[in-house]
Amino acid sequence: MKIKVCGLKYSKNIKELLQLPIDYAGFIFYPKSPRYVGDEFDTEIPALFPKNTRKVGVFVNEELDVLLATGEKYKLNAMQLHGGESAEYCQKVKEAGFEVIKAFQMNDNFQFESLEEYENICDFFLFDTKTENYGGSGRKFNWKLLENYKGSIPFFLSGGIGAQDAEQIKQLSHDKFYALDLNSGFELQPAKKNANQLEIFLNKLELNTMNKDKYAVDERGYYGEFGGAYIPELLRKNVDELQENYLKILASEQFKKDYARLLDNYVGRPTPLTKAGNLSKRYGTNIYLKREDLTHTGAHKINNTIGQILLAKYMGKKRIIAETGAGQHGVATATVCALFGLECVVYMGALDVKRQAPNVARMKMLGAKVVPAISGNQTLKDATNEAIRDWIANPESFYLIGSVVGPHPYPDLVTRLQSIISEEIREQLAKETGNPNPNYVIACVGGGSNAAGAFYHYLNEKDVNLVAVEASGLGVDSGETAATITIGDIGFIHGSKTMLMQDEDGQITEPYSISAGLDYPGVGPLHAHLAVSGRAQFLSATDEEALNAAKVLAESEGIIPALESSHALAILEKMQFKKDDVVVVNLSGRGDKDMETYMKHFA
């Protein structure tokens, strides 16, 4: 449910509201309204709201050119047309680039058929109480009438909503109910809102979730200032198509059923949460390992590819494109393509093709075509560029990205698909210790998909410390590193605004780590946000430290971890824990693929 607060005017008052989850801010440009903003309304006032709050101008039968000029002047995003505006008029407003919210006044005689001609034009309807004066009555209409609305356009519910209505609103089950329009029910005087009262009300609706939503992606794909979709127009339609479909499909019963079934009987979930007894003794605390290494194909990557392949299938896609660094995501993609009988093309840096021969052979055996990326430095970043270029040239294909990177909606999509990790940790810990929350969750971060999955259900649990471990290669200051958050700054890579390793000229630099899965010069925008906001602690481990940690785990627990996961384990050496702490380390993958490296170092 979205929240619109309407009838705003005063900057001081607006500043009191900025902490509230307001999705739409309404400004009334109808001179007869007691909440009219006035002739000399300051253009800076709507801009007080953050970018993701849509600014709405409310008009009643205004001259079109006046309305458009006002929209331009105050940088409005949406127009609420509250009079008898025709469908043709709405069309013109729409064509000028504004979202159109057409208001209608409800009474027992309202003919819902009259909405039909507006259906293909307007973005939203707004149902208000019928009055003589175009709303503003402070009275509610009979909400039972909404049952007669069978149209396809989502609607705002308006008219006299007050603090006492929270329970009734929670009961509303209309599937097109989109937003609440709040105005006179929350005022100290006309156009001056009661911030406290609003906050209490939104809390009752369980919407005042600034803490909860602070780490969720907004509608335009931002986590705080990071994310978005910085893509060439050539990709716009592909990305739009995905943006429009992914949430719908992920929420569908069919998807949930298929995804759960495959995770259960193909991937081998739930994966165990192993209490590492010897490791716990060593570090004087309670260490649990989330065993993603025990999944089919040997790493968490498959959680994502199973989900995305279902998405591709429901979207009718026949050809799958993927990028891979070490080859783990490539193998996980080739696996699900084989399972679903879909064509699979995997781009892999030419250098990585040479370094990761066993995974190349696995992909080929699974029927995938492996294309060496010969541009740039011939590693993951270049493979990603090539995969995106393929997608530009073949817009009917599905790009199955391997981490929480790329343009919106990929970071959110992959995070959701990996969130099964923390979902299971919660259940397993609750059973084991009586408390679903540990004191620490530790995970390694390259692009950041296993960490995103391990953190997801703990993002709003303040008591859970989230620790992300980057690969610092030969050392953070050595010039041979992949510790993006530690040494990078804000930039744009693969369609996303995030933290990034780059030189002074804005050229993206080549990262280095002994672990091929962590040497990415960017990081998922969620992680950039977690780092900047301080929600997660970002540490790093060197090649050397990771190798030692791998050896410790092998010898003390009988588990050979992937080099990537070894970075997370390495941080145990550097942290101080209390005896009673519960520490979960996400063991993202198994070490079979890294045996050559281990043999070289431990021979």
Next chain:
Amino acid sequence: MNRIDQLFQNKQKDILSIYFPAGYPKLEDTLPTLQLLQDKGVDLVEIGIPFSDPLADGPVIQSAAKQALDNGMSLQLLFNQLKDVRKSITIPLILMGYWNTVYKFGVDAFLTECQNVGIDGVILPDLPLEEYQEEYKEKFEAAGVHNVLLVTPQTTDKRLTIIEKAASGFLYMVSTAATTGGALQASKEREAYFKKIAGLDIPSLIGFGIHDKTSFQHAASFSNGAIIGTAFIKALEKGNAAEFLESLQ
């Protein structure tokens, strides 16, 4: 008046625009290439800002950009090279590059440099229209720098309406769903798309896949002109840029 606007006011047909990366094939080639292009009657030039990760470009432009970077090219160096460009070059100049380079340089500093050297427009394919309008439009307009927008065969009518309204200078009409350097094949759908864009209130140039006189004339028959990039870079590489430009006449 902005030289791009002046150009489209004076000439509506067969406008030839050439793209080449700054600092290619040699670091100091930017100015001599510009002079050659002007001497050979080219109407408009797009100077590429080399970038390590050019997503929308095919192999030829990628490797030219890489060579330019290896030569030591940078955005600051490009502005230095262009310091006195307006003493000799009078045709409109556009900088084409990726958003990360400009963002890192600093948008205000970038626009100031553009104004100082006399840049008429920019093409930044991966800066989304929405971000541009909300954050940067006013700055670009104040600096008198057109932000040239792309349309593609996949652009929906709804989006086209928005782009048309936001466009300035001209529309860069991408001929086909591909990265740069492909071949342009004629088809009914493509012609219908060209005609639709040509029917808009803003001039347009067709790019992607234009590589010789025939494809230039074909493209130019549906628009105000066309853009050649990859084919010209190949000519630069071979050292026969002048002959290539003459062959287009």
